[in-house]
Amino acid sequence: MFKIVSIPGDGIGPEVVASAIRVINTLARQHGLEITIEEHLFGGASYDVHGEMLTQETLEACRKCDAVLLGAVGGPKWENLPHEKKPEAALLGIRKELGLFANFRPAKVYDALVNASSLKPEILAGTDFMVIRELTGGIYFGEPRGYDDTRGWNTMVYEHYEVERIARLAFDAAMKRKKQLVSIDKANVLESSQFWRNIVHEVHKDFPEVELIDMYVDNAAMQIVRDPKQFDVIVTKNLFGDILSDISGMITGSLGMLPSASIGSSHALYEPIHGSAPDIAGQNKANPIATIASAAMMFEHSFCMKNVADEIYSAIEKTLASGFRTADIANPEDTIVSTTEMTDAIVANL
Numbered sequence: 125m126f127k128i129v130s131i132p133g134d135g136i137g138p139e140v141v142a143s144a145i146r147v148i149n150t151l152a153r154q155h156g157l158e159i160t161i162e163e164h165l166f167g168g169a170s171y172d173v174h175g176e177m178l179t180q181e182t183l184e185a186c187r188k189c190d191a192v193l194l195g196a197v198g199g200p201k202w203e204n205l206p207h208e209k210k211p212e213a214a215l216l217g218i219r220k221e222l223g224l225f226a227n228f229r230p231a232k233v234y235d236a237l238v239n240a241s242s243l244k245p246e247i248l249a250g251t252d253f254m255v256i257r258e259l260t261g262g263i264y265f266g267e268p269r270g271y272d273d274t275r276g277w278n279t280m281v282y283e284h285y286e287v288e289r290i291a292r293l294a295f296d297a298a299m300k301r302k303k304q305l306v307s308i309d310k311a312n313v314l315e316s317s318q319f320w321r322n323i324v325h326e327v328h329k330d331f332p333e334v335e336l337i338d339m340y341v342d343n344a345a346m347q348i349v350r351d352p353k354q355f356d357v358i359v360t361k362n363l364f365g366d367i368l369s370d371i372s373g374m375i376t377g378s379l380g381m382l383p384s385a386s387i388g389s390s391h392a393l394y395e396p397i398h399g400s401a402p403d404i405a406g407q408n409k410a411n412p413i414a415t416i417a418s419a420a421m422m423f424e425h426s427f428c429m430k431n432v433a434d435e436i437y438s439a440i441e442k443t444l445a446s447g448f449r450t451a452d453i454a455n456p457e458d459t460i461v462s463t464t465e466m467t468d469a470i471v472a473n474l
């Protein structure tokens with residue numbers, strides 16, 4: 125028995141979350157799983173009703189469930205609110221409140237879309253790796269921070285336990301894949317990176333089967349574009365991971381294809397990488413695959429059902445192979461399908 129809280133949010137959020145829920149319900153039926161899904165307001169949708177982007181009620185519901193499924197938040201309507209009332213603040217707030225310290229972002233190339241990337245198909249084909257980014261520490265949160273008329277400053281600081289827990293998670297992930305872990309830092313320049321590296325090596329002693337490779341972040345940026353197939357699992361700090369996970373995602377195709385999981389010691393949240401896409405909201409045009417693939421990550425990480433996750437991935441693969449394309453992944457000669465048509469096809473292929 126699993127309990128999911130869905131917070132569809134704004135713009136295309138409700139459209140793509142509805143697609144993912146159809147997939148989840150179909151699989152629950154097929155596998156005889158008891159899954160309940162409870163919907164709550166979040167983001168602008170919540171602000172318009174309660175004057176708050178993240179209410180205590182939504183937060184409590186997220187705390188009590190097995191997994192949270194988020195669409196996206198934000199839009200022009202709420203753009204001019206003060207900083208602490210903005211959707212971005214609510215997103216950071218929910219991650220912090222749920223203690224989601226690790227962000228998983230797969231960079232996986234679907235065979236049918238190997239021509240959709242800016243990279244050559246022969247460099248890309250077969251790429252399938254996972255970027256694990258530390259999400260609640262490092263320079264985005266370090267004190268002191270600020271600026272005055274003459275100086276601006278931030279602090280890159282990590283506590284021992286923060287590095288250790290993400291390193292463990294990353295070695296665990298590597299054990300379930302090809303047993304290779306690349307840890308990315310800037311230890312040639314930054315002491316905080318040498319600290320990171322030392323701890324990753326300490327933790328490595330508990331995972332002797334995993335091959336550990338240290339890489340400097342500037343080299344890593346080059347290597348991801350030069351030969352993405354060399355990677356299996358990457359683990360890195362908040363700042364480096366922010367940048368590298370975007371590069372890794374984009375080499376594999378469109379924003380509309382990219383899922384993510386944010387994991388803590390007792391909570392997990394799944395969401396597409398993209399935003400609320402106000403330009404296409406309410407038009408049944410959004411690509412639902414990023415959110416459907418986020419549901420696949422939920423089955424794998426929160427419900428420990430990798431077999432079900434794989435069924436979702438192969439239904440996506442099959443649907444793409446038979447030519448279904450939403451506008452964001454279509455070539456000029458393709459017929460474009462709607463959000464619901466794409467979802468119908470994926471559900472039919474389950």
Ligand code: NAI
Pocket residue numbers: 136140195196197198199200211215379380381397398399400401402403404409410411412414450452
């Ligand atoms: P965006 O990701 O919403 O859209 C960028 C472009 O990609 C747009 O042209 C959009 O139509 C397209 N796109 C995005 N997702 C798509 C999908 N599933 N299918 C087809 N096309 C898709 O980013 P943008 O425009 O910078 O931000 C729009 C709003 O979303 C802002 O209010 C921003 O703050 C918010 N946002 C929220 C995020 C979240 O909730 N995690 C993340 C990023 C932005």
Ligand code: MG
Pocket residue numbers: 366367370
């Ligand atoms: Mg980013």
